[in-house]
Amino acid sequence: MMSKKELIVQSAIDLFQEQGIDKTTISDIVKRANIAQGTFYIYFPSKLALMPALAEEMVKVLMEHIGSKVEAAQSIKEKLTNIVDAIFTVNEQYPEVLAVVYSGLASTEHLKQWETVYEPCYEMISQLIEEAIDNGEITTKLSPKRTAKLIIGLVESAAEQVYLYDHSEETEVKKQQEAVLQFLFAALKL
Amino acid sequence: MMSKKELIVQSAIDLFQEQGIDKTTISDIVKRANIAQGTFYIYFPSKLALMPALAEEMVKVLMEHIGSKVEAAQSIKEKLTNIVDAIFTVNEQYPEVLAVVYSGLASTEHLKQWETVYEPCYEMISQLIEEAIDNGEITTKLSPKRTAKLIIGLVESAAEQVYLYDHSEETEVKKQQEAVLQFLFAALKL
Amino acid sequence: MMSKKELIVQSAIDLFQEQGIDKTTISDIVKRANIAQGTFYIYFPSKLALMPALAEEMVKVLMEHIGSKVEAAQSIKEKLTNIVDAIFTVNEQYPEVLAVVYSGLASTEHLKQWETVYEPCYEMISQLIEEAIDNGEITTKLSPKRTAKLIIGLVESAAEQVYLYDHSEETEVKKQQEAVLQFLFAALKL
Amino acid sequence: MMSKKELIVQSAIDLFQEQGIDKTTISDIVKRANIAQGTFYIYFPSKLALMPALAEEMVKVLMEHIGSKVEAAQSIKEKLTNIVDAIFTVNEQYPEVLAVVYSGLASTEHLKQWETVYEPCYEMISQLIEEAIDNGEITTKLSPKRTAKLIIGLVESAAEQVYLYDHSEETEVKKQQEAVLQFLFAALKL
DNA sequence: AATGAATGAGTATTCATTCAT
DNA sequence: AATGAATGAATACTCATTCAT
Numbered sequence: 001m002m003s004k005k006e007l008i009v010q011s012a013i014d015l016f017q018e019q020g021i022d023k024t025t026i027s028d029i030v031k032r033a034n035i036a037q038g039t040f041y042i043y044f045p046s047k048l049a050l051m052p053a054l055a056e057e058m059v060k061v062l063m064e065h066i067g068s069k070v071e072a073a074q075s076i077k078e079k080l081t082n083i084v085d086a087i088f089t090v091n092e093q094y095p096e097v098l099a100v101v102y103s104g105l106a107s108t109e110h111l112k113q114w115e116t117v118y119e120p121c122y123e124m125i126s127q128l129i130e131e132a133i134d135n136g137e138i139t140t141k142l143s144p145k146r147t148a149k150l151i152i153g154l155v156e157s158a159a160e161q162v163y164l165y166d167h168s169e170e171t172e173v174k175k176q177q178e179a180v181l182q183f184l185f186a187a188l189k190l
Numbered sequence: 191m192m193s194k195k196e197l198i199v200q201s202a203i204d205l206f207q208e209q210g211i212d213k214t215t216i217s218d219i220v221k222r223a224n225i226a227q228g229t230f231y232i233y234f235p236s237k238l239a240l241m242p243a244l245a246e247e248m249v250k251v252l253m254e255h256i257g258s259k260v261e262a263a264q265s266i267k268e269k270l271t272n273i274v275d276a277i278f279t280v281n282e283q284y285p286e287v288l289a290v291v292y293s294g295l296a297s298t299e300h301l302k303q304w305e306t307v308y309e310p311c312y313e314m315i316s317q318l319i320e321e322a323i324d325n326g327e328i329t330t331k332l333s334p335k336r337t338a339k340l341i342i343g344l345v346e347s348a349a350e351q352v353y354l355y356d357h358s359e360e361t362e363v364k365k366q367q368e369a370v371l372q373f374l375f376a377a378l379k380l
Numbered sequence: 381m382m383s384k385k386e387l388i389v390q391s392a393i394d395l396f397q398e399q400g401i402d403k404t405t406i407s408d409i410v411k412r413a414n415i416a417q418g419t420f421y422i423y424f425p426s427k428l429a430l431m432p433a434l435a436e437e438m439v440k441v442l443m444e445h446i447g448s449k450v451e452a453a454q455s456i457k458e459k460l461t462n463i464v465d466a467i468f469t470v471n472e473q474y475p476e477v478l479a480v481v482y483s484g485l486a487s488t489e490h491l492k493q494w495e496t497v498y499e500p501c502y503e504m505i506s507q508l509i510e511e512a513i514d515n516g517e518i519t520t521k522l523s524p525k526r527t528a529k530l531i532i533g534l535v536e537s538a539a540e541q542v543y544l545y546d547h548s549e550e551t552e553v554k555k556q557q558e559a560v561l562q563f564l565f566a567a568l569k570l
Numbered sequence: 571m572m573s574k575k576e577l578i579v580q581s582a583i584d585l586f587q588e589q590g591i592d593k594t595t596i597s598d599i600v601k602r603a604n605i606a607q608g609t610f611y612i613y614f615p616s617k618l619a620l621m622p623a624l625a626e627e628m629v630k631v632l633m634e635h636i637g638s639k640v641e642a643a644q645s646i647k648e649k650l651t652n653i654v655d656a657i658f659t660v661n662e663q664y665p666e667v668l669a670v671v672y673s674g675l676a677s678t679e680h681l682k683q684w685e686t687v688y689e690p691c692y693e694m695i696s697q698l699i700e701e702a703i704d705n706g707e708i709t710t711k712l713s714p715k716r717t718a719k720l721i722i723g724l725v726e727s728a729a730e731q732v733y734l735y736d737h738s739e740e741t742e743v744k745k746q747q748e749a750v751l752q753f754l755f756a757a758l759k760l
Numbered sequence: 761a762a763t764g765a766a767t768g769a770g771t772a773t774t775c776a777t778t779c780a781t
Numbered sequence: 782a783a784t785g786a787a788t789g790a791a792t793a794c795t796c797a798t799t800c801a802t
Contacts, residue, residue: 022238027797038800039763039764398624417778426776537727540725606766
């Protein structure tokens with residue numbers, strides 16, 4: 001059984017996904033979570049205070065998707081392919097929520113926490129890059145961490161384009177995924 | 191002299207930039223624009239309805255920056271360098287506004303208009319790519335339009351990282367700009 | 381061709397009928413009448429100032445209905461039958477408008493004008509009663525004018541019941557009309 | 571102690587009586603009730619949504635007036651006399667409120683609820699008529715329920731005429747009350 | 761910890777009215 | 782007489798937040 005806190009976060013994610021952040025009220029969240037209005041404030045001082053918890057959850061989901069697929073992969077190409085796939089999958093499920101998380105719109109105050117939250121994700125990709133550099137698969141003058149961030153930025157924005165803006169069809173999505181991968185391989189000279 | 195509608199859009203951009211979307215009220219906007227409360231509603235039914243007009247203005251600013259610099263350039267490398275520079279410059283000036291515009295948070299209802307608004311920008315880069323392909327500067331299997339979109343996504347997210355999330359210092363900004371350019375050149379095999 | 385003033389009154393009647401007085405704005409009225417916002421104020425100082433003109437129009441319609449039918453009738457019974465029929469017919473066409481006119485809700489300020497407006501209607505029925513008393517058809521201790529007012533009150537409220545509250549079917553309407561006539565005949569010992 | 575909801579209804583009745591519906595704002599109502607603005611919206615979504623509760627209260631008051639007087643009465647004539655008296659008394663106290671309730675202006679949406687609200691009143695009179703028919707006091711071909719409705723319509727409109735339109739003096743009121751009673755007795759052949 | 765009715769400041773929104781053209 | 786963009790006071794309504802239970 002979920003704790004009240006988890007119930008709140010889950011309800012918020014669902015509602016943000018369905019109707020957007022602005023149109024979702026705390027009242028909506030507690031109704032969906034089946035808890036009392038006041039209970040919300042035991043766990044979160046405000047609606048914005050939800051954001052870090054929400055980002056954490058999103059990153060957790062993303063990391064799970066990536067983790068399970070990347071371990072099995074051998075080459076850096078395979079690994080990157082799986083990462084792109086994971087990012088596209090998560091964007092398909094939570095386009096609205098990720099748009100908020102990624103663009104950092106949830107008020108300037110929490111932006112710094114977010115980088116912290118996203119850190120493990122950057123770190124993981126960074127590791128992969130470093131290993132690939134070490135064993136000669138990749139040669140680049142850019143630092144692994146910076147490269148990791150550029151990669152995530154590139155892939156996320158590509159995924160948003162198809163899922164959030166264009167509401168593209170399945171085949172278009174596949175093409176975009178293929179294209180971003182090619183672009184990425186070229187950038188890394190793979 | 192500016193029309194009332196233009197006054198509203200300009201005031202909104204300024205205020206969003208200064209205090210963010212959420213903290214900016216319609217009252218703030220009309221006060222800044224020096225018009226009556228009701229006048230706002232003659233032109234826009236709500237705050238969110240401002241978004242397309244706002245995006246148009248941002249794209250206009252971006253295009254002006256790009257246009258003036260790109261014409262002078264000769265090679266595709268030079269042109270891309272200038273484009274990246276233009277995008278970074280605009281992001282430096284309007285980080286908050288662009289975050290809103292770019293992340294597409296402005297409610298699901300207007301998302302489709304946005305692609306239309308961004309279209310001239312995509313089209314312009316697309317043209318440059320095509321010319322570069324024609325004269326053999328670039329070889330790529332990806333379509334020019336898709337490549338253009340990937341480039342914009344990549345550069346925009348890189349710029350956001352330094353201006354919105356990290357509030358980086360001048361030197362870090364330069365490094366990021368240099369890095370994204372290198373990444374981009376590699377991706378296009380330049 | 382209708383004058384602007386007539387256009388305003390007619391549009392107001394139509395709109396009050398369709399959406400009620402409260403939900404009808406002056407803006408609605410001028411749009412329907414295809415005239416400018418300011419033109420309204422040339423003819424009427426406010427929305428409430430429309431009411432007497434509106435009542436006049438309604439009474440005019442009612443009188444026309446009654447007039448054409450009553451002249452042909454011979455006996456007082458026949459005449460009353462026709463009056464009841466006329467009132468029901470007009471109520472069928474303008475239930476909402478008549479509810480307002482009859483109940484006098486359009487603000488206390490114009491109530492006195494209304495009695496003046498309704499006067500010809502009361503007077504006409506009053507005449508009929510008096511004639512019927514004179515030629516021995518009716519015997520009553522009540523004054524003709526008071527009797528006329530009671531009759532109108534009775535028949536109007538009966539008509540409202542079926543058209544406004546119950547939205548009755550054709551057959552129910554006929555029954556109600558028949559009933560109120562019988563009740564009326566009995567009251568006048570006819 | 572009164573519930574918040576009752577407080578709202580009572581304040582609304584008082585204010586409608588004093589200044590009419592249109593001039594009474596929700597702000598006025600909550601101030602008079604000594605409750606917060608938001609509390610109003612917990613119980614009623616709008617001013618018009620008050621109407622059914624308001625009608626219920628009015629019917630309750632009317633029924634109390636009638637009930638206390640009719641029980642003591644023996645003959646149907648006495649009973650009707652008391653009913654007319656009760657209706658006139660309530661109309662004297664709440665002319666404005668009753669005008670609203672009775673005319674059904676409270677927006678088309680709630681009209682159906684009103685017949686339900688008025689039902690006990692119709693039913694009560696209907697019972698009296700039926701008893702009077704059973705013990706031979708009254709002979710009529712009309713159904714008791716329909717007769718009851720006609721009676722209420724007649725008496726209410728007669729009362730409105732003196733209290734709402736004409737603001738008649740005491741003696742005129744008495745005359746009107748006497749007249750409507752005579753008219754009614756004749757209609758029922760009493 | 762949990763509740764949910766109550767709060768009221770803050771904000772959006774409406775619409776009668778004006779006035780320069 | 783006619784126009785209709787502009788006005789801004791008046792009002793409705795929301796919703797984050799509190800607190801007694």
